[in-house]
Amino acid sequence: MNKTGIIYGINGPVIYLKGNTGFKMSEMVYVGEEHLVGEVIGLTKDTTTVQVYEETSGLRPGEKVTATGDAVSVLLGPGILNNIFDGIQRPLSEIAKESGKYISRGMQVDSLDPDKKWDVHLTVSVGDEVSGGTIIAEIPETKSIVHKSMIPPYLRGRIIKTAEDGQYTINDPIVTVQRHDGSEVEVRLAQKWPIRIARPTDKRYPASKPLITGQRILDTLFPIAKGGTAAVPGGFGTGKTMTQHQIAKWSDADIIVYIGCGERGNEMTQVLEEFGELQDPKTGNLLMDRTTLIANTSNMPVAAREASIYTGLTLAEYYRDMGYDVAIMADSTSRWAEALRELSGRLEEMPAEEGFPAYLASRLSAFYERAGMMQNLNGTEGSVSIIGAVSPQGGDFSEPVTQNTKRFVRCFWGLDKSLAYARHFPAIHWLTSYSEYLNDLAPWYKDEVSPKFVDYRNQLLAILNQESSLMEIVKLIGSDVLPDDQKLTLEIARVVRLGFLQQNAFHPEDTCVPMSKQFLMMEVILYLYKKSKALIAMGMPMSILKEDNIFERIIAIKYDVPNDKPEMFEDYKKAVDEFYDKVLEKNA
Structure with a gap:
C-alpha cells in the first residue's frame, strides 16, 4: 500500500504536508490529481516538504500526495543515445506526440521505449559467476556505440538461466542470477539508478x-x-x-x-x-x-x-x-x-x-x-x-x-x-x-607528441606575458620609444595571438587541429622568433624586418597548411632561413 499525505500549504514549486506522512527523504512522490512529479526534500515530526518538478499553478490544499517508494531515479538501458530528454528523463519526442509543442503537466511517459526490440548478443553463459558491473550482453545501440548491458552494482551470484541471442525489449529478462543465499533475480536490459548517488567504482x-x-x-x-x-x-x-x-x-x-x-x-x-x-x-x-x-x-x-x-x-x-x-x-x-x-x-x-x-x-x-x-x-x-x-x-x-x-x-x-x-x-x-593538469600530462606530451612540447608551450606563454607588460608602457608613451628587441616581442606576440590562439570554427582545416600540427606551428613561430632575435642582436632595426611579409605568412599557416600535410612545415622553416639571409645581404 502506497503511503499518502494531504497538501497543507503551497509556495511556488515547494509544497508542505502536515503530520507524519511516513515518507522517506529524497523519495519520489506524485502530487495532486494530475500526478505531478516531486521529491521529498525535508522531513520533521510534523511536516513533510516536497519540491515539485512541474508547474504547480492550480494545485490546492487538501489534494493528495502519493509516495512511490523509490528515490528519483533514471532508467538506464539502450535507447539513451540519439535522444533528447527533459530534466527528469522524459523523452521530449514522446511528450510531443502526446501533448504537442508544449509539455502538459503530469505527463507520464516511458523514459525509454518499452516496445522497441534490440538485437542482443549474450556474453555470459549458465554457470558463470557474476558480480556488479559484469557485462552480460552487447547491443548495437547506434551505428557508433555498442551498448553493454551489465549486472546491477550490488548483485552477485551465479547465472542459472540465459536467453538466446535475438531480439528483446528492455523489459525482457536476459539472464537469471541465483544469489549465494539461494534467492533468484531476473536481470533485464534496463535498470534504475537514483540520480543523487554516484555509481560505484573500484x-x-x-x-x-x-x-x-x-x-x-x-x-x-x-x-x-x-x-x-x-x-x-x-x-x-x-x-x-x-x-x-x-x-x-x-x-x-x-x-x-x-x-x-x-x-x-x-x-x-x-x-x-x-x-x-x-x-x-x-x-x-x-x-x-x-x-x-x-x-x-x-x-x-x-x-x-x-x-x-x-x-x-x-x-x-x-x-x-x-x-x-x-x-x-x-x-x-x-x-x-x-x-x-x-x-x-x-x-x-x-x-x-x-x-x-x-x-x-x-x-x-x-x-x-x-x-x-x-x-x-x-x-x-x-x-x-x-x-x-x-x-x-x-x-x-x-x-x-x-x-x-x-x-x-x-x-x-x-x-x-x-x-x-x-x-x-x-x-x-x-x-x-x-x-x-599540465604537470600530470607532461609525460604524455613527451611520449606522444614531442619531448620539447611543454618547453615550447611555456615559451609561448612567456611571450604573451611579456607582451602584456609591454602594452602597459605602450599605452602610456606609444610603441616608437621601445627598443627593437621589445618591438620584436610585440610582433611575435601578435603572430602567436592571430596565428595560433585565434581559431576559425567555420574553416575546414582550422576548426579542429591535431596535436602534431599544433606542435609544428609552435615550432615554426619560435624558430622565426629565434632568427629575428639574432638579426636584432646584430643591430638590424625592426622596421627592416617588417619590410618582408614573413610574419603574415606564418600567421596564415593555420589556413595554408592542411592538417594531413605536416611535411609542408619544412618549407616554412626554409622561408624563415631565406628571410634571415635576405636581411643580412641587404644590410651587409
Missing part, C-alpha cells in the same frame, strides 16, 4: 591523458585531462556555448552528454539541428549517434533544472561503467545555482553571499567530484570529464558561483568580452586562464 586513477579537443588554446596552453573538470566562465555573448559545442563536436570522448540547464531554447534547438546533421569525424556517422541531450530550458520549471544536472551525470556514469570516455557539457551551472537560490528562498533558509544558499559550495563540489578516470567494477577503464559553463552576471568573476567553482575545478578557461568584441575566438584569455 578505483580512481590520477590524471594522465589529455582530452584532445582540437582547439589549440585548450590542448596546448590549458589542457584538460580525461576525467578532469573545467569551468568556462564568461559574460553574455563571449562564446561559452560555442566553446562547448566545439569540444562536443571534436573532442576525443566516446560519448557526449549535453545538459542545457536553464539556457535559452533556441540554443538547444541549434545543438539538436547541428548535431543531427554533422558527421562525426571519428566514426563517419552522425554526431547524435554518440550524444544524448538533457534539455531543461529557461521556461521549464525551476526545480527540474536542479535535477537535470544529476540526471545527466548518472547517464554519463552508466556509459563510463561500460568502459567509455564520456564528456559532460553543463550549460550553465549558474542557472542551476540560481535554481538552488530560488528553492532555498522558498524554503526560507538563511541566505549566504548574494542570496545563494550556504550549501552552494558543497553542492558544486559534490557535482564536480563525480568526474574522474576510473577502474570500473568489471575491470574496464572509463572516464567522466565535466566542462561546466558559468554565466556570472555582468561578467564579474568575483561572484560566488565563479569563485566556488574555481575552488573545485583544475582547469579555468576565462572568456574575455574585449576579445569577443574584437572577434577573437575562442575568446579565452591567456592571462586569466590556467590548467593545473
Whole structure:
C-alpha cells in the first residue's frame, strides 16, 4: 500500500504536508490529481516538504500526495543515445506526440521505449559467476556505440538461466542470477539508478591523458585531462556555448552528454539541428549517434533544472561503467545555482553571499567530484570529464558561483568580452586562464607528441606575458620609444595571438587541429622568433624586418597548411632561413 499525505500549504514549486506522512527523504512522490512529479526534500515530526518538478499553478490544499517508494531515479538501458530528454528523463519526442509543442503537466511517459526490440548478443553463459558491473550482453545501440548491458552494482551470484541471442525489449529478462543465499533475480536490459548517488567504482586513477579537443588554446596552453573538470566562465555573448559545442563536436570522448540547464531554447534547438546533421569525424556517422541531450530550458520549471544536472551525470556514469570516455557539457551551472537560490528562498533558509544558499559550495563540489578516470567494477577503464559553463552576471568573476567553482575545478578557461568584441575566438584569455593538469600530462606530451612540447608551450606563454607588460608602457608613451628587441616581442606576440590562439570554427582545416600540427606551428613561430632575435642582436632595426611579409605568412599557416600535410612545415622553416639571409645581404 502506497503511503499518502494531504497538501497543507503551497509556495511556488515547494509544497508542505502536515503530520507524519511516513515518507522517506529524497523519495519520489506524485502530487495532486494530475500526478505531478516531486521529491521529498525535508522531513520533521510534523511536516513533510516536497519540491515539485512541474508547474504547480492550480494545485490546492487538501489534494493528495502519493509516495512511490523509490528515490528519483533514471532508467538506464539502450535507447539513451540519439535522444533528447527533459530534466527528469522524459523523452521530449514522446511528450510531443502526446501533448504537442508544449509539455502538459503530469505527463507520464516511458523514459525509454518499452516496445522497441534490440538485437542482443549474450556474453555470459549458465554457470558463470557474476558480480556488479559484469557485462552480460552487447547491443548495437547506434551505428557508433555498442551498448553493454551489465549486472546491477550490488548483485552477485551465479547465472542459472540465459536467453538466446535475438531480439528483446528492455523489459525482457536476459539472464537469471541465483544469489549465494539461494534467492533468484531476473536481470533485464534496463535498470534504475537514483540520480543523487554516484555509481560505484573500484578505483580512481590520477590524471594522465589529455582530452584532445582540437582547439589549440585548450590542448596546448590549458589542457584538460580525461576525467578532469573545467569551468568556462564568461559574460553574455563571449562564446561559452560555442566553446562547448566545439569540444562536443571534436573532442576525443566516446560519448557526449549535453545538459542545457536553464539556457535559452533556441540554443538547444541549434545543438539538436547541428548535431543531427554533422558527421562525426571519428566514426563517419552522425554526431547524435554518440550524444544524448538533457534539455531543461529557461521556461521549464525551476526545480527540474536542479535535477537535470544529476540526471545527466548518472547517464554519463552508466556509459563510463561500460568502459567509455564520456564528456559532460553543463550549460550553465549558474542557472542551476540560481535554481538552488530560488528553492532555498522558498524554503526560507538563511541566505549566504548574494542570496545563494550556504550549501552552494558543497553542492558544486559534490557535482564536480563525480568526474574522474576510473577502474570500473568489471575491470574496464572509463572516464567522466565535466566542462561546466558559468554565466556570472555582468561578467564579474568575483561572484560566488565563479569563485566556488574555481575552488573545485583544475582547469579555468576565462572568456574575455574585449576579445569577443574584437572577434577573437575562442575568446579565452591567456592571462586569466590556467590548467593545473599540465604537470600530470607532461609525460604524455613527451611520449606522444614531442619531448620539447611543454618547453615550447611555456615559451609561448612567456611571450604573451611579456607582451602584456609591454602594452602597459605602450599605452602610456606609444610603441616608437621601445627598443627593437621589445618591438620584436610585440610582433611575435601578435603572430602567436592571430596565428595560433585565434581559431576559425567555420574553416575546414582550422576548426579542429591535431596535436602534431599544433606542435609544428609552435615550432615554426619560435624558430622565426629565434632568427629575428639574432638579426636584432646584430643591430638590424625592426622596421627592416617588417619590410618582408614573413610574419603574415606564418600567421596564415593555420589556413595554408592542411592538417594531413605536416611535411609542408619544412618549407616554412626554409622561408624563415631565406628571410634571415635576405636581411643580412641587404644590410651587409
